[in-house]
Each structure stands twice: as C-alpha cells, then as structure tokens.
Amino acid sequence: MSAFQINLNPLKEPLGFIKILEWFASIFAFATCGGFKGKTEIQVNCPKNPDNKTVTATFGYPFRLNQASFHTPPDVNVCDVNWEKHVLIGDYSSSAQFYVTFAVFVFLYCIAALLLYIGYTNLYRDSRKLPMIDFIVTIVAAFLWLVSSSAWAKALTDIKIATGPRIIEELDPCNKSGLSCNFVSVTSMGSLNVSVIFGFLNMILWGGNAWFVYKETSLHSPSSTSASHSQGGVPPTSGM
Template sequence: MSSFQLNLNPLKEPLGFIKVLEWIASIFAFATCGGFKGRTEIQVSCPSKGVHDNKTITATFGYPFRLNQASFQAPSGVNVCEVEWKRHVLIGDYSSSAQFYVTFAVFVFLYCMATLLLYLGYTNLYRDSRKLPMADFVVTLIATFLWLVSTSAWAKALTDIKIATGHNIIQELGSCNQIVLCYFGSVTSMGSLNVSVIFGFLNMILWAGNAWFVYKETSLHSPSTTSASRGQGGSPPPSGM
C-alpha cells in the first residue's frame, strides 16, 4: 500500500470539490433536524368556576419527535381547572423517520471525510485501483437513493408533526369541553426543520450529479490497461496474399 502523500489537486476537480459540498450539506442536514427543540401552547379558562383568566398550558417536544411522550405542563405544576394536564400528551410518534434521516446524514458525513482522505492522501492508490473507484460508484448510487427515501419520509413526518402540534390539538384534548374552554395559543416556528428537508433534497441532487464524475474513474468508463496496450502496440495487420 502506498504511503500517505497530501495532494490538493483533486479539490480542483469536480470529484473532490463536490465531495466537500456533500460533506458540508450533510452537516446542515442532521444539525437542523437533530438540534430542534420546540413547544406548543394552549390557553385554558374555567368559566363554570368563575375563572375567566386564561392560563397557559405548554407541551415541549423535539428530536426524535416522540410526541406521544410530550405531556402538557401547567404553570407551577398547578392543576388548572382541576385537570391533571400531565396525563394529556400530543399525538403521534415520528421518531423512526427522524432518526433514519439524521443517522443516515451522520453516516454520509463520516463517509465523505473518509473519501476525502482517500482522494487527497492516496490519490495514486485510488486511481490505479479498479476496485476502489467501483466501490465508490456503487456507494454513490446507493446514497443517492437513500437520500431520496429518507428525505421523503422525513418531509411526510414533518407535515404530520405540524398538524399534530397545531390547531388540531384542541380537538384531541378530552378535557377541552364546555366546562374547560381551550384556545390554541402558539407553536414554535419550524423553519429549521423546513431547512433540513431542503438540505436533504439538495444532498440527493449533489450525490446524483457526483455519480457521473465517480463513474468516469471506474473501469466501466476508462479503457482497461489491456485494451490500451493493444491499441498502442497490438498485433500487426495481416500481410497481403
């Protein structure tokens, strides 16, 4: 195996430059999703008990978005309107889609680092080998497909999360009736989660585009050594009769 020799020339080529973009995009993908924390609020009053002041009831949620474990909390732990709000939770469990998306993005981040090390430190080894470019090409195709699958699943889950933490929570809370009046208050902006979906599809586009440049390094595109040698000094043409 050849020794490590730093060569920055691949960064000037699409093969290395796009890999850097993929590395950066994967960071934004898992950071914008995995670091999210939010809450949804409802306003509660008890007109039947002569209490018309609204009290704020809050449910905190975040990654990995197991909403069915996010219970409502009353101010200072008081049972507002004689309702034990801790027993009420949000609806839905979207952890599978969120964790699949984030975990895959982290694996892509690590793979990009390893590939850049190979490109920049073992350039000759990569280009003289038949197996390494082919393996890189196969992984690139698989990654493109998984970016599509994981991002689509996460986008659908995000839509359901917005519904589950929005105005519809009033209909799901059994305590909200004529005795206890509930009004939807607010929910944390999910702009960063929208960005995570955008970066998911951006990663898919980057990996799909990079597949061509990785393909050019494989033996499927480049002529084999045997074919090249035959072209340079092949057998002489048959002599005439």
C-alpha cells in the first residue's frame, strides 16, 4: 500500500469538489432535523372558571409524539383534567431516525472518501476495485437519499397536522361538555423544511456525482493492460 501523501489536485476536479459539497449538505441535513425542539399550545376555558389556562406539549427529534404529554405548570389539573395523561398522536421516529442516521453515515463516508482522494490519489486511480466500490456506493446513496427524504417529507407533513389546530379534535378533554379549547400556536418548523430541502439536494448531488465517479472506473476507462492489448501491443519474447 502506498504511503499517505497529500495531493490537493483532486479537490480542484469535480470528483473531489462535489464530495466536499456532499459533506456540507449532509451536515445540514442531519443537524436541521436532529436538533429540532418545539412545542404546541392550546388554551382551555373552564366552565366554572372564567380564567383561561394554557397547556403545552413539547416535542422534538425523534418525534415520538405519542410520548409527548401536556403540562400545565404550576398546576397538574386544569378544569379538573390531569393533562399529563394526555399526549399528542403519532410516532414518526422511524422516518426521522432513518433520515438522520443515513445522513450521518454519508457524512462519515465523505470524510473517508476525501482522505482517499487527497491522501492516496495514485492508489485510488491505479486500483480497479476502489473506484468501482465508490461508484456503487454513490448510486446506492443517491437512491437512499430519495427514499429517506421522501419518507421524512411525508412524516413532516403528518407532524404538522398532529401538532396544529386539528389537535383540538383529537384531545378527549376538549370534547367534554362545557370545556372549551382553542389552538394557540406551534413552534415554527422552518428548520425541518430546510432538512427536507437538503435531503433532496443531497440526492441531486449524489446522482450528478455518479457520472464523475463512473469516469474513474474501468467501465469507462480500460486498464493500461487492456489498452495495450487493444492497440496490438505484444510483450517481447526472449531470444533463444
């Protein structure tokens, strides 16, 4: 195996430059989704008390909404209802965790690929296996970005519904006679929208980069041995 030797020339080519873009895009993808924290608030009007009370449910990654109970500090009971026993509806952790976990793996792969490009340039380009492995990973990654981003986009739509005004219809206490509930607000999910955008942006980057990785493989560029044979080169024979 050749020694590690830094060569920044691959970063000036599409192969390395796009890999840097993929690295940054993967960071934005998992950071904007995995770091989200929010809350939804509703206002409760008790039939025996004219004062309005606000109850709040906090939620965030991995978006197991069915574990996000309401709290009403400092009182547990509001309008004779123990709100801590009531939760939001839905579990979207599978889509969110798949999206974030895959983004983290892509982030790590980009680091490994960049180290290979700039530290072992000759090894990468003289090898038949490494470019082919890189090409296969690139194709699979582009497909998985499509799958994970689509699943996460659908889950985000459902999360917005489950934490929005429709929550009033789903909460049993709000359907009690005389108890009035009004939706107040929910935390802006702009960062989650950004995470979806970066998911599909990653798909485009990896899909476009597939061509440049393909050009490094033996499928596009035959090996020097094959090239010499195709040109009619015959190895010299020793005389008797």
